[in-house]
Amino acid sequence: MSRIRILPENVANKIAAGEVVERPASVVKEPVENALDAGARSVRVEVEAGGKRLIRVTDDGAGMAHDDALLAFERHATSKLRTADDLLSIATLGFRGEALPSVAAVARLLLETRSAEEGQGTRVEFAGGKLVSVKPAGLPVGTAVSVADIFYCVPARRKFLKSETTELGHIASLVTHYALAHPDKQFLLKTPTQEIILVTPVEGLSERVYQLFGRQALEELVEIPAVSSPVRAAITEPELEPEERAAELGVRGFVSRPEVQRSNRNGIYVFVNRRLVRDRLILHAIHEAYRNIMPPNVFPVVLLFADLPYHEVDVNVHPSKIEVRFRHPQFVHDFTRDAIRQALVRARPVPSFPSAGAPAGAKAPDQAIAARAAADAAGVSGPPRAVIPATLPGEEAGAAEAFHLTGAPLRPEPQRLRFEAGQEIGFAASPEQFAEQFREAASEQLEAVPARASAEGLAELKPLGQVNASFIVAVNAQGLWIIDQHVAHERVLFEQHLQARREGRVNGQRLLVPIVAELSPRQLVIFERIAEELRENGFEVEPIGPRSVAIQAAPAGISSADAERLLTEILDGVERENQAISMETLQAKIAASTSCHAAIKVNMPLDQTKMEWLLAELAKTECPMSCPHGRPIVLRYSVREIEKAFKRT
Numbered sequence: 001m002s003r004i005r006i007l008p009e010n011v012a013n014k015i016a017a018g019e020v021v022e023r024p025a026s027v028v029k030e031p032v033e034n035a036l037d038a039g040a041r042s043v044r045v046e047v048e049a050g051g052k053r054l055i056r057v058t059d060d061g062a063g064m065a066h067d068d069a070l071l072a073f074e075r076h077a078t079s080k081l082r083t084a085d086d087l088l089s090i091a092t093l094g095f096r097g098e099a100l101p102s103v104a105a106v107a108r109l110l111l112e113t114r115s116a117e118e119g120q121g122t123r124v125e126f127a128g129g130k131l132v133s134v135k136p137a138g139l140p141v142g143t144a145v146s147v148a149d150i151f152y153c154v155p156a157r158r159k160f161l162k163s164e165t166t167e168l169g170h171i172a173s174l175v176t177h178y179a180l181a182h183p184d185k186q187f188l189l190k191t192p193t194q195e196i197i198l199v200t201p202v203e204g205l206s207e208r209v210y211q212l213f214g215r216q217a218l219e220e221l222v223e224i225p226a227v228s229s230p231v232r233a234a235i236t237e238p239e240l241e242p243e244e245r246a247a248e249l250g251v252r253g254f255v256s257r258p259e260v261q262r263s264n265r266n267g268i269y270v271f272v273n274r275r276l277v278r279d280r281l282i283l284h285a286i287h288e289a290y291r292n293i294m295p296p297n298v299f300p301v302v303l304l305f306a307d308l309p310y311h312e313v314d315v316n317v318h319p320s321k322i323e324v325r326f327r328h329p330q331f332v333h334d335f336t337r338d339a340i341r342q343a344l345v346r347a348r349p350v351p352s353f354p355s356a357g358a359p360a361g362a363k364a365p366d367q368a369i370a371a372r373a374a375a376d377a378a379g380v381s382g383p384p385r386a387v388i389p390a391t392l393p394g395e396e397a398g399a400a401e402a403f404h405l406t407g408a409p410l411r412p413e414p415q416r417l418r419f420e421a422g423q424e425i426g427f428a429a430s431p432e433q434f435a436e437q438f439r440e441a442a443s444e445q446l447e448a449v450p451a452r453a454s455a456e457g458l459a460e461l462k463p464l465g466q467v468n469a470s471f472i473v474a475v476n477a478q479g480l481w482i483i484d485q486h487v488a489h490e491r492v493l494f495e496q497h498l499q500a501r502r503e504g505r506v507n508g509q510r511l512l513v514p515i516v517a518e519l520s521p522r523q524l525v526i527f528e529r530i531a532e533e534l535r536e537n538g539f540e541v542e543p544i545g546p547r548s549v550a551i552q553a554a555p556a557g558i559s560s561a562d563a564e565r566l567l568t569e570i571l572d573g574v575e576r577e578n579q580a581i582s583m584e585t586l587q588a589k590i591a592a593s594t595s596c597h598a599a600i601k602v603n604m605p606l607d608q609t610k611m612e613w614l615l616a617e618l619a620k621t622e623c624p625m626s627c628p629h630g631r632p633i634v635l636r637y638s639v640r641e642i643e644k645a646f647k648r649t
């Protein structure tokens with residue numbers, strides 16, 4: 001007897017729902033994406049009980065005709081694809097025709113929709129995958145999807161739902177990322193008692209970042225101006241076809257100053273063609289861009305938008321479309337890395353005193369949204385504000401992690417645009433007029449943002465003396481500066497050493513007496529592997545026994561006493577990189593270790609000439625803001641901050 005059976009459709013739909021519907025936020029995602037695909041200019045998301053009780057997404061997009069409203073619930077029913085070839089260049093967020101039937105399979109769903117072509121709308125109701133009713137209804141053009149009681153017919157799943165606060169956090173994070181990708185659209189997220197997010201259409205990304213995260217966030221970010229380049233094949237790839245050569249990759253966005261350090265990747269938002277993705281390749285490019293500017297075990301905040309022709313990206317590689325595959329990955333990687341790096345180098349951001357004092361890498365629980373959601377659950381309504389948690393949808397991370405740029409809890413800013421509780425800013429009340437007022441207010445406040453601190457003024461610094469024979473105190477027109485003399489010199493030597501290495505002219509210095517060093521078996525293996533590179537860096541090291549080597553020469557500036565320590569440090573450093581290490585990384589590591597050992601130490605008095613020389617050399621470097629290990633080099637106390645502290649403003 002046959003054991004294999006074709007599953008009935010309602011069972012198949014529930015299985016598909018398992019992929020699409022993981023939690024309330026993944027339900028919100030589907031109608032929001034549909035709204036954007038339908039050309040909506042405003043997307044309104046209302047949730048109750050963290051989305052567990054009710055989710056309602058309303059849009060003013062194209063809507064659906066009566067017949068389509070029913071067809072939409074068939075599996076693989078989509079208006080976004082026709083042929084298999086269309087799969088190779090997908091321009092919409094959805095394309096599989098699975099979302100609506102999947103959601104309808106596990107909840108009660110009400111679809112209300114009208115297209116401009118029809119005088120009257122359609123109301124379709126499903127419960128647990130079964131069609132309950134279809135009725136004509138007087139409705140505005142657009143679509144509203146209400147989903148109630150998620151998993152009410154799948155109790156096993158219901159148990160896995162987290163607290164309301166957690167689920168609301170995920171939803172807020174999701175709406176935030178769509179709002180970032182579409183500054184020209186209006187987004188609203190509200191609960192019965194609070195507006196969590198309300199952003200009106202604005203010109204560009206920076207205004208949107210301001211709306212969502214506030215002024216302080218904007219000050220802590222460096223803009224990556226839009227840059228683009230024709231796609232190039234990597235050396236190892238076949239030549240490009242002529243039409244491929246016309247393809248352009250554009251990159252823009254914001255990255256955090258190096259002193260803004262997070263303990264996880266939750267502050268990294270990467271969009272490819274406005275789709276939020278979690279892409280290892282781009283994450284690696286970001287990591288590379290911060291190499292030798294930021295310590296290796298912390299993460300920046302990044303809002304990165306990569307745009308390229310649709311046929312250059314395959315979005316059909318992951319069940320929840322969160323991963324993509326590039327046709328020319330190496331090019332995308334290198335171009336992204338260079339765009340970020342250049343933005344950081346150009347901006348030369350320096351920390352000011354207070355922000356440098358914030359604990360680096362501090363884990364920031366999302367106190368703001370947690371508090372607000374808790375208050376909400378308790379029925380207390382506080383002033384609404386765009387407060388943003390920041391886990392990537394689908395990411396298994398501390399769900400209550402905030403999109404904090406500082407590591408400090410988000411504070412209500414007095415100058416922040418705020419909507420008072422109870423103030424009704426409905427969609428109905430002329431959104432255009434409201435948007436206009438909002439834009440005016442926002443631009444006034446944006447102008448009040450002080451010029452971002454940059455290391456540009458370094459060249460004019462006048463040193464006054466040292467604190468504790470370790471830190472140089474200097475002034476220029478921008479304010480008062482403190483420079484860590486050791487790391488400053490380290491940065492200077494690091495860049496000089498790397499440059500010399502690239503040009504094949506690192507000077508070695510013969511030691512008066514060779515130093516004999518004992519190496520461990522692991523160190524010996526690594527020594528064999530990188531002996532050639534060590535020679536290029538000024539070392540002369542000869543094996544003289546089964547486990548010992550004689551150091552005859554070391555890079556210039558390294559004392560005999562330091563030569564052995566430097567060698568073992570390099571060998572151990574390479575060992576810790578447990579994967580294959582690239583030539584570039586190896587060279588940077590050697591340069592970083594060498595410059596650290598050769599640099600001026602702390603507790604060393606410097607005369608005026610020496611201080612002036614050091615500051616002048618530092619000003620010439622590419623990245624005067626942080627040492628090769630990622631520590632800050634300079635702190636600035638701006639004139640404005642000084643005046644403020646003395647209550648003169």
Ligand SMILES: Nc1ncnc2c1ncn2[C@@H]1O[C@H](COP(=O)(O)OP(=O)(O)OP(=O)(O)O)[C@@H](O)[C@H]1O
Binds near residue numbers: 064077143
């Ligand atoms: N808000 C909306 N406005 C207009 N049309 C919509 C809306 N939501 C759904 N539709 C229509 O219903 C169809 C089915 O939607 P559904 O989300 O199930 O699939 P999809 O978006 O095509 O693909 P995916 O499963 O990848 O999301 C869409 O292709 C679209 O034509």
Ligand SMILES: [Mg+2]
Binds near residue numbers: 030034093094095099
């Ligand atoms: Mg869809």
